[in-house]
Amino acid sequence: MAPGQEPSVGRAAGTQSDEPAHAAMVAKAGALVPRLRERAARTEELRHLPPETERDLHEAGLFRMLQPKRIGGAELDYVALIDCADLLGQADASVAWNLANLASHHWMLGMFEPTAQDLVWARDPDALIASSFIFPAGRATRVEGGYRLHGSWPFSSGVASCAWNMLASVVYSEDEADGIEYRIFLLPKADYKVLDTWNVAGLRGTGSCDVEVRDAFVPEDMTVAVGDLDGGPTPGSKLNPNPLYALPVFSLFPYVLSGVALGNAQACLDDYAEVVRHRISTYNHARLSDFQSTQIKIAEASAKIDAARLIMRSACLNAMADARRGHIPDMATKTRYRRDGAFSVNFCTDAVSMLFAASGARGLFTTGALQRQFRDAHAINSHLAFNFDAAGTNYGRVALGLPSENLTL
Known part of the structure; x- marks a missing residue:
């Protein structure tokens, strides 16, 4: 994302149950982007989030976006993970990764026995x-x-x-x-x-x-x-009847983190476009923005990122719609969620790799964000949830009438 540029976040078809609260949380995430981007190099050096970044995330209420309202959380729909990680990933993928991970555990705790919920949240509702x-x-x-x-x-x-x-x-x-x-x-x-x-x-x-x-x-x-x-009622349902806490956890597991890949790729695209808009070729002094190859790469990368955003958000919105109807998805649907989660992140990784290659030697400098975006994209893609061979194989098995090999679905 270029200096002074607003972070990008897209929308797929569908709605959230509480649009104003969702929009407010997304706005809080977007407001943090400039300062988180400034801290990105220090975050890498520390190998963990700086204390001031944790404090910012706590004060914005982002860790508690999926926590039950009865504890003081926002209890937003599942798609909030995608949208907030998307924005924070445009600043720093490491921050987005930890935010999405830790926020999802408040959601999961809402499915545990009431005694477990009380033990954690009665002591400290902000506990990570x-x-x-x-x-x-x-x-x-x-x-x-x-x-x-x-x-x-x-x-x-x-x-x-x-x-x-x-x-x-x-x-x-x-x-x-x-x-x-x-x-x-x-x-x-x-x-x-x-x-x-x-x-x-x-x-x-x-x-x-x-x-x-x-x-x-x-x-x-x-x-x-x-x-x-x-999918369906959990041990925590007696306290937390919201359909959010009846979603199939491991079927939707990729979407806890897929928004991180999305934001990282969006930032890479925005940065690349800003640079080539003003850059002159070292060899012939031509404007890079006039090159057809540059224009095509921007079109292809943006199409992949937009498609990934649509896939990710649609999966989360559809899962929430099913849960509101009391419908538990069948194995074909569950394996499709895993397939699409991996496929959409692979799209994001492809976009970053293409833009990194198009940037030439300038992308190698450690003073720039591109080399970090490239490393982070491939680190994200190395997660098993985004291994398309594994997700695709299991989807194909079920589509062909064979049993699922994923024992957590």
């Missing part, structure tokens, strides 16, 4: 919750009153700022006939250790470190089964 949803990283066994949990989980974004963590694990039984269960465990900070492992090329400011748990006891009501999060 980290996560790692890599099920094979943990091993849990059922004991009286709950579970014993141990394991080592990577990629717990923003964990240093959090008082709690949602860790996914496989639950094993001594009786093989019982099979295995996928479950999420909510632990206080005292029950896990943060390992400073986040030395990476992209999304450097997210502080996505490893966490380690050694034989922690987790009470039953501080856990939730993945099967309870596949």
Whole structure:
């Protein structure tokens, strides 16, 4: 985004349940863009969000956009994650990534047992919750009153700022006939250790470190089964009847973070257009804006970004519409959500890669934003939720009448 330029955010067909509140939250995100962009280099150096950035996000209420109103949250529709991450991603993808991640955990906590919600939010309604949803990283066994949990989980974004963590694990039984269960465990900070492992090329400011748990006891009501999060009423529904808390969590998982890719790509496009609008070729002194190849690249990149925005927002709006009708999506719909989440982010990555290549050697300078946008785009795309081979294969299986291979759907 060029200096003085307004951040871009698009709209797909559909409406939110509370348009004024949604618009107000999006406006708060947009107001932060200039200062977050100025801090981007420092955020990378720190490898986590600067304290003043966390404070800005808290004061704007952005972390609580999906938190129940009864706790003081905004309880906006799910599409707010896309729109706010889109805007913040135009400043700094690391900030957008942590905001979307941590905000989504307030939404998920609203699906836990009421005792879990009360324990976290009665102490501090602003408390941040980290996560790692890599099920094979943990091993849990059922004991009286709950579970014993141990394991080592990577990629717990923003964990240093959090008082709690949602860790996914496989639950094993001594009786093989019982099979295995996928479950999420909510632990206080005292029950896990943060390992400073986040030395990476992209999304450097997210502080996505490893966490380690050694034989922690987790009470039953501080856990939730993945099967309870596949759409429809959840253990938290008695407190939070809004259809927002009846969405299928892991079917819509890509859209927690896909808006980050969108904003990062939009910023890359805006910056590129601003530069070539005034730039003269080093070799023949021609105006780059007069080159047909430049014009075509801007058209192609913008088409991919606009298409990605439409896909992402439409998926979220349609899911909310289904939830309001009490309709639980079938497996074909769930695998389509995963397919489209990956496909739309791949569009954004393609746009950034094309613009980076078109920028030539100037894009290599670390003083510019383009090299960071390129690194961040590929870091985002490396997330398993955006692996189109995996999402596409599973969609194709279901479309052909075969069972889904994704056990969390």
